[in-house]
Structures are given as C-alpha cells and as structure tokens.
Amino acid sequence: MVDAEKKLKQKMIAVCSAKGGVGRTLLSVNLAIALNKKNLNVSLLDSNFQFGDVSLVMDLQPSFTIKDVIEELARIDKDSIENYVTSHASGVKVLPAPDKPEYAELITDEASLKVVDLIRQQSDYLVVDTGVGIVDQSLDIIDQADQILIVTNLEMTALKSTRLMLETLEKLGLSDKVVLVVNRYDMESLIKAEDVPDMIGHKKVIYLPNNFKIASQSLNLGVPLVSGQPKSNLSKAIFKMAETLLSDQDVTMPSNVKKKGLFRK
Numbered sequence: 001m002v003d004a005e006k007k008l009k010q011k012m013i014a015v016c017s018a019k020g021g022v023g024r025t026l027l028s029v030n031l032a033i034a035l036n037k038k039n040l041n042v043s044l045l046d047s048n049f050q051f052g053d054v055s056l057v058m059d060l061q062p063s064f065t066i067k068d069v070i071e072e073l074a075r076i077d078k079d080s081i082e083n084y085v086t087s088h089a090s091g092v093k094v095l096p097a098p099d100k101p102e103y104a105e106l107i108t109d110e111a112s113l114k115v116v117d118l119i120r121q122q123s124d125y126l127v128v129d130t131g132v133g134i135v136d137q138s139l140d141i142i143d144q145a146d147q148i149l150i151v152t153n154l155e156m157t158a159l160k161s162t163r164l165m166l167e168t169l170e171k172l173g174l175s176d177k178v179v180l181v182v183n184r185y186d187m188e189s190l191i192k193a194e195d196v197p198d199m200i201g202h203k204k205v206i207y208l209p210n211n212f213k214i215a216s217q218s219l220n221l222g223v224p225l226v227s228g229q230p231k232s233n234l235s236k237a238i239f240k241m242a243e244t245l246l247s248d249q250d251v252t253m254p255s256n257v258k259k260k261g262l263f264r265k
C-alpha cells in the first residue's frame with residue numbers, strides 16, 4: 001500500500017462523555033476490539049490520565065504507561081513506540097493511563113498530542129478514552145479526532161451535561177464529527193430514547209442496549225464482552241456500531257426503539 005493510501009486509514013475516534021460512569025470505558029474497549037476483528041490494526045489509548053481503568057477492564061499487566069512514554073518522548077519515534085504498548089489477547093495494542101493520579105500532571109497537552117501522533121502512525125484506527133468532560137488535554141485530542149463519540153445514558157443530569165458539551169463542541173466547529181451514543185437506551189427511565197435527538201439537538205445517534213448481567217460479568221472477569229459474549233445483544237450492537245463508523249454511514253435509530261417506546265413504569 002502506498003503511503004497516501006495508508007494515511008487515509010489512520011483514523012482516530014475520541015470516546016468522550018460529559019458525565020462519569022455512563023459506559024465510556026466499556027464502549028472504548030469493546031469498540032476497539034470490534035474494529036480489530038475487521039482485520040484492522042487498532043490501538044487504544046487511555047487518556048483518562050488520573051483514573052483510567054482500561055488496563056483493569058482488559059485484565060492487562062502493562063510494563064509501561066503513557067507516563068513512561070512521555071518521560072522518554074525525545075527518544076521515541078513511530079517505530080519504537082511499539083515497545084511501550086501492551087498487546088491484548090484480541091490484538092488491540094493498548095497504551096494505558098499512569099498508575100497513580102498524581103502523574104497526570106506530568107502529561108502536558110503538547111506531549112499527549114505527540115504520543116497520539118506517534119501511535120496513529122502505527123495504527124489503522126486509534127480509539128481514545130478521553131475521560132470525563134472537556135479539559136485542556138482531552139480537548140486537543142478531541143479536536144484532532146475524525147469521529148467524536150459522546151456517550152450518555154437516559155438520566156436527566158447526564159443529558160443536560162451532554163447538551164452543554166455539544167454546545168461547546170459546536171462553538172468550536174466540531175459538531176459535524178460528533179455521534180451521540182445513548183447507552184442503556186432501554187433502561188427504565190421517564191425519558192424516551194427516541195426523544196433524545198430533539199432534546200439534545202443532535203441527529204446522529206447510536207443506541208446501545210442495557211445488559212447489566214453481561215456488562216458486570218465482563219468487568220469482573222476482565223474479559224471484554226465482544227470477546228467473551230459475542231452473541232449478546234450488547235456485543236451485536238457494538239459490532240454493528242463498528243461497521244457504521246467504518247463506513248461513515250448515517251446512523252439511525254434501531255426499529256425497536258421506535259416501536260416499543262420507552263416510557264416505562
């Protein structure tokens with residue numbers, strides 16, 4: 001493959017959320033594995049620099065984290081960065097967050113962008129778990145991403161913060177890249193999943209089902225659900241999402257969201 005063609009494939013997906021605990025890490029990890037299963041070379045960066053938990057979710061014992069890369073940055077190039085990533089059984093190459101929250105301060109915006117750039121040159125796809133909200137370090141990464149996923153659930157507080165985050169990204173001219181991910185769309189809620197696009201003012205939406213059993217089991221075992229439970233509804237939805245993102249297709253609402261309605265008691 002010639003360089004120009006290869007470059008076209010080096011895409012970055014930033015997985016963000018305005019609120020914590022909405023499933024950002026679960027999605028980042030499983031989406032990276034789902035993309036990797038498409039015969040792509042996929043890397044995963046945990047840029048939740050203070051409290052990143054990608055290693056835990058993937059049951060990895062990494063020798064290096066992004067802190068080590070940053071300390072050696074002057075001597076690392078696109079080839080030697082390979083020595084710092086940890087390969088997961090799925091084939092996804094992971095650069096984890098530092099193992100202590102205080103190390104997050106050592107990671108400047110400039111350094112994290114350089115790391116992103118180096119990993120990107122080694123991957124067809126780079127998936128980044130950007131942590132909660134928009135802070136300086138994550139904004140730079142979000143700004144460089146080809147696709148920005150904002151994960152939310154149906155809780156009012158999450159939706160309110162998601163709308164504000166989208167408004168900010170809109171002001172920065174980034175909203176065209178944003179796909180809203182409504183996680184656990186069929187959970188018990190007074191808010192209907194089908195109303196979310198209007199509430200938030202964003203039409204590109206992907207819905208992922210609630211499956212507490214599979215999600216918690218995968219976390220407890222450290223086996224990502226698309227690997228351990230590939231036939232579950234949540235895994236199937238994530239595989240489909242990977243295809244949608246790969247083909248840059250228009251995202252649409254699954255028919256069961258419209259049919260069932262979600263005004264449940």
Ligand SMILES: Nc1ncnc2c1ncn2[C@@H]1O[C@H](COP(=O)(O)OP(=O)(O)OP(=O)(O)O)[C@@H](O)[C@H]1O
Binds near residue numbers: 024213216219
């Ligand atoms: N679709 C789902 N169905 C059921 N449970 C889910 C689903 N997605 C995530 N969860 C559960 O929600 C919890 C939070 O998920 P996760 O750790 O991925 O969130 P997060 O946004 O990364 O949180 P943090 O902000 O703390 O990093 C976990 O217990 C996970 O199992």
Ligand SMILES: [Mg+2]
Binds near residue numbers: 053
């Ligand atoms: Mg997380």
